[in-house]
Amino acid sequence: MSSDSKNNRSIAEKEKRFVAMTSVLAAVFLTSMKIVVGLLTGSLGILAEAAHSGLDLVAAGVTYFAVRLSGRPADAEHTYGYGKVENLSALFETFLLLVTCVWIIYEAIQRLFFTSVEVEASFWAFLVMGVSIFIDFGRSRALSRAAQKYNSQALEADALHFSTDIWSSAVVIVGLFFVRLSDRMDISWLAKADAVAAIGVAVIVVYVSVQLGRRTIKGLVDAIPPGLQDQLVRAVKVEGVLDVKQVRVRKSGPETFVDVSLVVKHEMAFEHAHIISKDAEDAIKKVLPGADVLIYLIPSRSESDSIFSAVRRAASRNDLSIHGIRLYNAGGERTLELHLEVSELLRLDEAHQQASDLEAALNKSLPGIDHIVTHIEPTGEKTIQRDSTPEDERMLIEALNSLPGEIGLDFQPHEVRIHRTNGELSLSFHCLMDEHIDISRAHALTEQMERLLRAKVDNLGRVIIHTEPDHQENF
Template structure:
């Protein structure tokens, strides 16, 4: 069991570290090309990747800290560090979007900036899409395997970059067409419009991520799980009733408390065996859940009368 836990933590850290390396390379490449071409779309993507780098560093740190075992001050472990990391990443992305929108509006209505569309501009975006696709798959796989919201948030950033990079490429194509066909001058604004679309995509995804992080921090129960657990436990032979079902997560670790009523004639060893069966039943719904079962004697028919 301990060996499996160590292996899982090492796998999560390796995924998070590879995300950091990828974000460093992409951010540097985009900044250089964005400055040299003057493309707001690429600079917006560079800012996005820069925040992805900060988010990746936060994720790496969060994964390391969340794996620490419970102690006297943190009885449920340190898993919520992952949820805090995901929420902070959301705030960073939203702040960046404000800057992108402001700069795009300035270029559309108040300030003209000449953009030089070169092969490097298309190359950096193509490389970005390739790296983002590879990293998002690795991170999503690790996030699903270990139920890690921090890794899922990081994967979401990289997968969002695929779409936003594609939009920037379309904007660059529009600028290039405007150079070749002066009658299509409106396409000169395609880069700024692409930057606005990037910002809208990031805002939409960030709000979803932020909502999930807040729900996790507020100990919101997974939808439908409480009812499903109650019904499953009540089907266990010997359980008269199941109530007061509570579920909370500490990062990827679920904790479940349930109260059950058992037949009053059951002796202690039988009740103990029954609670172990209830634990196994719950863990079929929530693997690796830390389950606490509170058995209580059901009222006898005579006492009800």
């Protein structure tokens, strides 16, 4: 992380903590004021608001510590950071709110139907609720701004608490107004308006709590908004992307993590693949600004690539060496051809059994193949029949020098090396060819050279011919 990023993060954490702490202080003041006035006036509505503000105080305290903890950087035990602490704190706040609502509704029903409590709708009762609305309005705006700025669910939950206090306080004021009106007009049933207002407060809080709880649980189980995955899939289909295999999104507090698996051409150069990865990352960040994005690039595989891989795996399981795999589609039938290398110590029936075992394994793993043709060839690991002699070496050198004239190729063999191993001669040399010749023609010429050499030297073992492009066009 750069020094600028660390500095910006430090500033953000300080601002979040400051907003959370001021909310704690505001909740302390409101709770104390409502308790005092509620007890003096006997208003259940105000006492319900005091209980609500008391829980706001607990919630604000939880939010403050959650913000402090969630700001810690990721470590070995918390690789995604501590952001989920904010979700847990919001869930705890929801539980506290629901418990409070149960108590408020219970007490209100008692006052409505079973007990009678004298409520004094005094000037101080109205003043307290008015001050409460004013403070709640200021705190909810400050918390909402900080929550949106830093994408903090804990601060958002706290803002929700204070914003609901505004409406619940307004309901209490209406209830106190009807109580005062009942005193003036001598209408006894209007005195019950305070308890009805308390139930109104509880209903508002229950609704908000359920909404908050649902969002919190969604955050804890890594749920994402409907349509977001489809939006990201469309965004990452930048030029060069063949397919989108997987898109995963999770939130951890204010942080959003996105993992995407993209299919690209398997022969693509690394630099081009990096450009595609960067384009896809930029496209994701347009949808989710500030997201932590991880791109997986998967090389595409054609059907033939998959078949060739299956053939190699089958050969490897049987401890066999193969090369020259070809797949043909003709007349609605698919034919697989391959070269199987076996030890020259084997008899034909033994080598054929190895080929048959491999073909059986391939028929089982590749049911779509109609025919399998295996060409058996020796690896060159044979027992020497007789020792080579200096005469053999002289004949080999003469045969090598005569090659240019016999195949019509104007070249001079160089880097010639002759080895005598267990009485057998092995030869390697370099030769120049036209740089524009295709590889198939070059390979055919080297095979012709090898056949001519073996025809003249009986005890010739391994032959390695290294072809080089002749930039002087000596061919």
